Amino acid sequence: MYQVVARKFLKRIPAVAVAASILALAIPGVAKADDVEPLWTNVKKAGVLRCGAAVAPPYVIRDPMSGNYSGFFADLCRDFGQNVLKVKVQFVDTTWDNIVAGLQANKWDLSIALNNTPERAKAISFSTAASNxxxxxxxxxxxxxxxxxxxxxxxxxxxxxxxxxxxxxxxxxxxxxxxxxxxxxxxxxxxxxxxxxxxxxxxxxxxxxxxxxxxxxxxxxxxxxxxxxxxxxxQEVAFGIRKNTSPDDIAILDGYLKKKVASGAVNALIKKAVQETLASSK
Structure with a gap:
């Protein structure tokens, strides 16, 4: 009798497991492990952090002659890539019309100086704020x-x-x-x-x-x-990140930004970017 009951119970396990998996997929906010992107691991494997950049001084400045990027958000992206992730940093030209879609399409890893709006938050995630x-x-x-x-x-x-x-x-x-x-x-x-x-x-x-x-x-x-x-x-101004980015990866970026804001480093970068912009306009 015990063996018969045991066999019946074991036969039910796969069905229960399948039902649980379907239920997990149906619950908002519950994602499969395979759906979570280990962003910084992938960036380190590639050896480069790609920063999507649309010009908006003093946040993002682009030298028209050299194509080099500066501005306090560009400086933050460069510093994070070089000194935290220990990789090269590449700035990818984009426009404000395409800065969210390009991030979703994996054309770059972070979108620079993005306002955290309810509309954008439906499509992507955000870091903590670096400025307002x-x-x-x-x-x-x-x-x-x-x-x-x-x-x-x-x-x-x-x-x-x-x-x-x-x-x-x-x-x-x-x-x-x-x-x-x-x-x-x-x-x-x-x-x-x-x-x-x-x-x-x-x-x-x-x-x-x-x-x-x-x-x-x-x-x-x-x-x-x-x-x-x-x-x-x-609004808060932050880095845009893909929706499926690992929470641990977002926490690393947030921790970096909080330290930079608390230490006064962000304010120093803002002053530097303002002076650069004013000097270039004379």
């Missing part, structure tokens, strides 16, 4: 279409006003949500947005406050900055 972000507006103080004093976004959101913004960025999404009457001029890069205001094809540039502050300082004879209050689209 909010949107400001730069305009020509001699522009007759702009009032003498800007008090609120309503002073910008008027028929006939043109706001230049980099397509696909967080600032693009932010101004698209709040500006209903002004025309939004979406352009591929930061140089194009600045040229649009300089040439007066656009009345405002909507960009990260740090980036706009640098541009305004380098054109102090005509440029003024308006920072909305309350802050528009205040």
């Amino acid at each position: 972000y909010e949107v400001s507006f730069v305009y020509n103080k001699t522009n007759a279409k702009v009032g003498k004093k800007l008090v609120s976004l309503a002073d910008i959101d008027k028929p006939g006003a043109v706001v230049a913004v980099m397509s696909g960025t967080s600032q693009d999404k932010a101004v698209s949500a709040v500006l209903k009457q002004a025309q939004i001029m979406r352009l591929p890069g930061i140089d194009e947005t600045r040229l649009a205001v300089t040439s007066r094809r656009a009345d405002f540039i909507a960009d990260a406050s740090d980036t706009n502050w640098i541009f305004s300082e380098s054109h102090a004879d005509w440029a003024k900055t308006f920072v909305p209050n309350p802050a528009l689209a205040k």
Whole structure:
């Protein structure tokens, strides 16, 4: 009798195991071990950390002559790769429209200086923040279409006003949500947005406050900055990582960033990047 019961019980085990496996796959957040990417192990095997980079000073700066990257987020990516992972670092050119899709497609390992937004968080994961972000507006103080004093976004959101913004960025999404009457001029890069205001094809540039502050300082004879209050689209700025990256790997990157922020190293890199950007614009 015991042997018969035992045989019946053993026959049921595979079915129970299969059912448990199906249930695990159906529960959100429960992933198979094979689905987790050992990112840093793969990077070390390849011998190179690939950093996806779209230009946005002082976060990411690219020398147009040499193609070399700097800026405080680029410096962090370089330092992490060389001194933590002990590998070479390669910067991969991209645009803000493609910076998430390229990461998902494994064209690079980290996306640099990415705003942690709910929309992006559906597609990728994020490291802890290295800095914070909010949107400001730069305009020509001699522009007759702009009032003498800007008090609120309503002073910008008027028929006939043109706001230049980099397509696909967080600032693009932010101004698209709040500006209903002004025309939004979406352009591929930061140089194009600045040229649009300089040439007066656009009345405002909507960009990260740090980036706009640098541009305004380098054109102090005509440029003024308006920072909305309350802050528009205040967000954390971090590294973008693929969704299936091992939690242990994310913890290594987070630990590195927390130490850099706490030690003041990030602030020092920001000051360096601001000075570099201002010097290059003279």
